[in-house]
Amino acid sequence: MKPTEHTTEHDSDPGLRTLKKQRTRQAIANTAISLFLSRGFDEVSVAEIAAAAEVSKPTLFRYFASKEELVLHRFADHLGEAGRVVRDRPAGVTPLDALERHRLDGLAEHDPSTGMTAHPQSIAFLRLVYETPSLSAHLVEYLAADTRALAEALDPDGGLAARLLAAQYVAVRQVLARAVWTRLADGQDVEEVGRIAADETATAFALLRDGAAARGF
Known part of the structure; x- marks a missing residue:
């Protein structure tokens, strides 16, 4: 029935x-x-x-x-997450510090959204998303919404610097997640992948900070 x-x-x-x-x-x-x-x-x-x-x-x-939404709805739980992390950060913590801490916590917890999951079904699911053109194209819409939410959290007035930083962060986050997934999909050791991911996260945020600091972020 x-x-x-x-x-x-x-x-x-x-x-x-x-x-x-x-x-x-x-x-x-x-x-x-x-x-x-x-x-x-x-x-x-x-x-x-x-x-x-x-x-x-x-x-x-x-x-x-x-x-496409039958697959991509799994990303819906994370929509606006970066913006929430920035809005809810403790006093004295910069937006990028809060976002970096959030990513490192996600890696430690093997959150699939970071790419850090050795579960075969999760690896297969991400392969489905990354390697299916129509899904990858529709994922851009989710990322655009996430970018807008983060930009608003950084600057409710919608300043250009906040919009640029938000776009850079979301792009960097996707590059990092895909790098982690690729290594795990290739069968690399989970602990080693985790160490590499933490180092790459540090490098990525150092690059983001170079530009953000000059704009007060």
């Missing part, structure tokens, strides 16, 4: 309806990603995903606006 078509006497409860929608959304996404990983993004149709998830195509599109 289709998840969205099953009704009970409890469906009038807003909390249960919300939970049901969340579970349906997650089930559809998990089904899609499983198919993409096994067969390739371009080889799987939306109709096949809907059938495998036991929902109709219109239902699928109510949860996900596009085929």
